[in-house]
Every structure is written in C-alpha cells, then in structure tokens.
Amino acid sequence: MLIEKAEVLVSSPGRNFVTLRITTDDGVTGLGDATLNGRELAVAAYLREHVVPLLVGRDAHRIEDTWQYLYRGAYWRRGPVTMASIAAVDTALWDIKAKVAGLPLYQLLGGRSRNGLLVYGHASGAELPELFDSIREHQDEGYRAIRVQTGIPGLPSVYGVASSANARAGADAGTDERYDYEPARRNAVPVEESWDTRAYLRHIPGVFEAVRNEFGPELPLLHDGHHRLTPIQAAKLGKSLEPYDLFWLEDVTPAENQDALRLVRQHTTTPLAIGEVFNTIWDYKTLIEEQLIDYVRSPITHAGGITGLRRIFDYASVYQIKSGIHGPTDVSPVGLAAAIHLGLAIPNFGIQEYMQHAPATHDVFHTTYSFAGGMLDASEEPGLGVSYDDEAAASFPYEAAYLPVNRLLDGSMHDW
Numbered sequence: 001m002l003i004e005k006a007e008v009l010v011s012s013p014g015r016n017f018v019t020l021r022i023t024t025d026d027g028v029t030g031l032g033d034a035t036l037n038g039r040e041l042a043v044a045a046y047l048r049e050h051v052v053p054l055l056v057g058r059d060a061h062r063i064e065d066t067w068q069y070l071y072r073g074a075y076w077r078r079g080p081v082t083m084a085s086i087a088a089v090d091t092a093l094w095d096i097k098a099k100v101a102g103l104p105l106y107q108l109l110g111g112r113s114r115n116g117l118l119v120y121g122h123a124s125g126a127e128l129p130e131l132f133d134s135i136r137e138h139q140d141e142g143y144r145a146i147r148v149q150t151g152i153p154g155l156p157s158v159y160g161v162a163s164s165a166n167a168r169a170g171a172d173a174g175t176d177e178r179y180d181y182e183p184a185r186r187n188a189v190p191v192e193e194s195w196d197t198r199a200y201l202r203h204i205p206g207v208f209e210a211v212r213n214e215f216g217p218e219l220p221l222l223h224d225g226h227h228r229l230t231p232i233q234a235a236k237l238g239k240s241l242e243p244y245d246l247f248w249l250e251d252v253t254p255a256e257n258q259d260a261l262r263l264v265r266q267h268t269t270t271p272l273a274i275g276e277v278f279n280t281i282w283d284y285k286t287l288i289e290e291q292l293i294d295y296v297r298s299p300i301t302h303a304g305g306i307t308g309l310r311r312i313f314d315y316a317s318v319y320q321i322k323s324g325i326h327g328p329t330d331v332s333p334v335g336l337a338a339a340i341h342l343g344l345a346i347p348n349f350g351i352q353e354y355m356q357h358a359p360a361t362h363d364v365f366h367t368t369y370s371f372a373g374g375m376l377d378a379s380e381e382p383g384l385g386v387s388y389d390d391e392a393a394a395s396f397p398y399e400a401a402y403l404p405v406n407r408l409l410d411g412s413m414h415d416w
C-alpha cells in the first residue's frame with residue numbers, strides 16, 4: 001500500500017487549522033493535524049516543500065520507519081514546526097492503518113483500558129461572580145473537573161479569561177472579539193497585554209479559597225500559570241495553593257529550563273503539569289527521571305504524533321507520571337480525536353483537556369467522538385473517526401491571527 005498523494009489543507013473555520021490528508025494508491029485516506037497557533041503557514045510550507053515530496057511512493061504501513069526517516073533524516077531535529085509536521089504524517093498513517101484494519105484506532109494501540117476519558121473544561125471570569133457562573137455552566141454541561149482562571153486587579157486583560165459573551169457564543173471571524181474562546185486574535189500583528197507577577201501572586205490564593213468555599217472540597221480544580229513565574233515565585237504559588245487541593249498547577253515556569261522545576265518541587269506538594277509547548281521526549285528527560293512533574297501536557301499535534309507521544313507516556317509511566325494532553329481549540333478535531341484514541345489505550349491516563357470547538361469548525365471537521373457525563377469517548381468507526389469537508393472548508397480561507405505578547409508594567413517584554 002503506497003502513498004499516492006499528500007495534501008496540505010489550510011482553512012479557518014472559527015480559527016486557522018493546518019491539516020494533512022494522505023491518500024494511498026488504493027484510495028484510503030488518513031488525516032493528521034499540523035496546526036501551530038500563530039505560525040500555521042510555517043508548518044504548511046515545511047510540509048508542502050520538504051515533507052510531501054518525500055512521502056509519495058513510500059509504504060503507508062511503515063509508520064515507525066517514516067517517523068524515524070523524517071526525524072533523523074532531517075538532520076535539523078526537533079522544534080515545533082518539524083515536530084508538528086511529523087505529527088501530521090504519523091497521525092494520518094495511523095488513521096489509514098486503522099481504516100485498513102477496519103478498527104477504531106484505539107484497538108491498534110492495545111485496545112480500551114477505560115470506559116472513557118475524564119476531561120476538564122475552562123471556567124473563567126474577570127470577577128468572582130462571573131467565574132462562579134462559568135463554573136456552574138460547565139457543571140451543567142457535564143464537566144466534572146474545572147480549570148479556574150480569573151482577572152487580576154490592575155491588569156486590563158489576563159490569559160485564560162474569555163469575555164463572557166464570547167465564552168458562550170464563540171467569536172465570529174473578522175470581529176475585534178476573542179478568536180474562538182482562545183486568546184489569539186485575527187490581526188496582522190499580536191496584541192499586547194500587560195503583566196504584574198506580584199499582583200497575580202497576591203490575588204490567586206483568595207480566588208481558590210472562594211471557589212472551594214462555594215463549590216466544596218470534591219470538585220477537581222486546575223490552574224494554568226502560563227509560564228510566567230521564576231522558580232521561587234512558582235514555589236510560593238504552589239505552597240500558597242496547597243490548602244485548596246488542586247488537581248494540578250500547570251506551566252508555572254518558562255518551559256525551556258527543566259532544572260527550574262527542581263526548586264519548585266522542593267517547596268510544594270501541589271501536583272505539577274507541564275509540556276504543552278514541548279515537542280520531544282528530550283524536553284521531558286530531567287523532569288521525568290527526577291520525578292519533578294506529575295502530568296505530561298504535550299498534544300499529539302506538537303509532539304511527533306501518536307508515535308512520539310506514546311513513547312513519552314511509556315517513559316513517564318515508569319515514574320508514575322500520567323497524561324494530561326493539551327486540548328485547546330487550536331488543536332483541531334483531528335488532533336483531539338487522536339488524543340482520545342491514545343488516551344483510551346494507555347495505562348497511565350490522567351485527564352484530558354477539552355475546550356469545545358466552534359460550530360464552524362465542525363462544519364469542516366465531521367467528528368464521531370462523543371462527550372457525555374464529563375467524559376470523552378471515541379466512536380467505533382474505523383480509523384480516527386474524523387472526515388474533512390473540502391467544500392465547507394472553501395468558504396473559510398486562512399486569515400492571520402496571533403497569540404498576544406506580554407509586557408511588564410515598565411514596558412519590558414515578558415513571557416506570555
């Protein structure tokens with residue numbers, strides 16, 4: 001079974017997505033997600049110019065060999081553009097293999113280890129009353145675990161806080177509003193936000209105290225620090241949140257420095273999750289071997305596909321570290337479906353992030369996975385169970401959109 005064609009599909013149904021579709025000589029197709037928020041066209045070019053020509057004529061069944069060929073064979077290894085491209089090829093080939101077998105993909109990954117995937121959703125509010133409403137709305141939709149993000153006094157806009165109108169309705173293309181729940185905006189250049197770490201550290205513990213008082217001790221709560229703290233600030237935050245029993249505290253320090261987590265770990269028992277911007281197993285080496293984290297956050301889309309991420313999870317499982325796959329709306333329904341299949345099969349599943357895609361996204365990506373009772377599950381359709389509607393995609397052309405950048409109050413650039 002040879003690869004006959006590979007198409008790079010760029011569309012913007014609710015937000016920008018890059019999708020790879022591989023077709024074999026006997027007409028079987030597979031999909032892979034290669035969306036890299038704010039750098040979409042770099043991945044599309046990498047795929048079109050440097051990967052697609054290498055794929056045509058290869059044996060579609062040789063998934064591991066193709067992965068090694070694209071990883072080792074590039075000479076210039078790793079990085080989000082390369083690894084998102086490899087991820088798309090890998091996912092599309094798994095989709096094809098499962099379709100040929102006539103089985104849902106999770107069956108090829110070892111079969112079902114659980115009935116479904118516990119997910120968490122994103123509640124947010126500028127102030128406590130709005131946050132409480134958002135938590136209740138999520139509970140009403142079935143969510144059984146909730147990420148909590150709030151406004152910070154003195155800062156006009158803060159990561160993770162959706163404007164309430166958009167959080168309910170989703171944003172329309174071309175408006176000045178937030179871009180499909182997420183912080184990226186359709187704009188030729190990134191918007192600038194401001195940041196004050198001391199104000200954040202003063203405010204957040206009181207927010208969690210209020211949420212626990214309102215919602216009780218059982219509800220699993222999560223929080224995302226979004227890479228903004230120094231190690232000692234992160235240690236202080238983890239310690240100050242201990243009374244509120246978080247499920248996890250995410251991305252407390254900038255992700256490049258694995259050693260930073262050593263200091264954080266020495267000071268707090270709050271569970272730590274990291275890795276949504278990591279793309280290979282090497283980014284986790286110190287963190288996993290020294291047991292400095294509790295959850296691995298990379299998505300299939302950015303960490304070399306099912307082949308790349310499964311290897312990271314196997315390594316993590318040796319140290320009782322679990323999965324916490326990134327599931328924002330900037331991972332396409334193809335990337336999410338792949339995460340669901342992998343999450344059903346692995347022994348060390350932790351939790352799956354789930355932000356629901358906009359209706360326009362589902363006009364292009366027809367999905368078969370289900371969300372009920374706070375759990376995601378794959379369908380029994382062979383492969384990933386997602387198809388791509390070219391006709392619908394034609395009415396959603398790419399439009400530049402960027403994540404914001406952050407400045408401290410004195411104007412210095414800071415991590416966003």
Ligand code: EZ4
Nearest residue numbers: 037182224226276328330403
């Ligand atoms: O900012 O996916 O945990 N989720 C996150 C996301 C990221 C975006 C970046 O593209 O941190 O909201």
Ligand code: CO
Nearest residue numbers: 224250251276
């Ligand atoms: Co995050």
